[in-house]
Amino acid sequence: MDRVLHKQFIKCKYCNSGNIVKYGTFQGMQRYFCKDCRRKFADNDSLPGMKTPIWIISLALSCYFDGMSLAAIQKEINQRHGAYYAQSSIYYWIIRFSAEAARQAQGFQPNSGGAWFVSKTPAARNNQRLWFLDVFNMDSQYLLVSRLSESSTAQDVIEVLDSIHISGKRRTIRPIAVYLSGITVSEIQLIKTEKGKNRHFLFRQADETSRKLFGLLLKKRCDVVHSFKNMDKAQTTTEAWTAHYNFLAENNQKDRKTETPPFKSWDNIIERSIIKVTR
DSSP states (O other), X not given: OHHXXXXXXXXXXXXXOSOEEEEEEETTEEEEEETTTOOEXXXXXXXXTOOSBHHHHHHHHHHHHTTOOHHHHHHHHHHHHSOOOOHHHHHHHHHXXXXXXXXXXXXXXXXXXXXXEEEXXXXXXXXXXXXXEEEEETTTOOXXXXXXESSOOHHHHHHHHHTSOOOSOGGGOOOEEEEEESOOHHHHHXXXXXXXXXXXXXXXXXXXXXXXXXXXXXXXXXXXXXXXXXXXXXXXXHHHHHHIIIIIOTXXXXXXXXXXXXXXXHHHHHHHHHHHHHO
């Protein structure tokens, strides 16, 4: 009876086949062998090739992108679930699934019409001076783009603006008011000169209310790249933070009536990555 039940309900984590047999236990956990793909796996919620349950990794990612350090995440997992994971393992999850979140969110284009808020804010990474260049849609509060820059010149701001898809029919697009924050007067003049050729853009200084609103939204984000030595990894986690903020953060007040998010949870991101690997 036991053999029939485990064949009926348990599938191979790698190929989803039901053609499996029991393969002993390890540390009290039942293991299985798939006769189709010839791989072994454990009877838990872990990823293929990993021993950690998906919901543990999901918790770690959510905590990290909400601003918690690796040490704090390690403590949180231990206190809530009685499990201990090395900070190096948590770091590996963050790197691996940040890239997945950025990849899966790549094709999403929220409505970019209306007013934009453009912010340049300083960040530190191992004593190196960096800048975040962010563009929000002021109505929906969607973060349209977030880029980590080593120079943050006026040309960098122009390139960020140019990277955003403008939705709507070309012949009926109305002017977009662009509110600038943290950008010097000379840089603003250069941006106006370059982008002024495009009548869709009207540049203005951001007021104090807007600066406070979007400044609070970005406050936790600086911690995300603080400890990364590799600039590429820092940029990847910046893109993943954007996806986390837009689709996964709690108390998210953005209007999604006309938007279909690419995923609904970190579990969803992780599970899709498994499907991609095992196909």
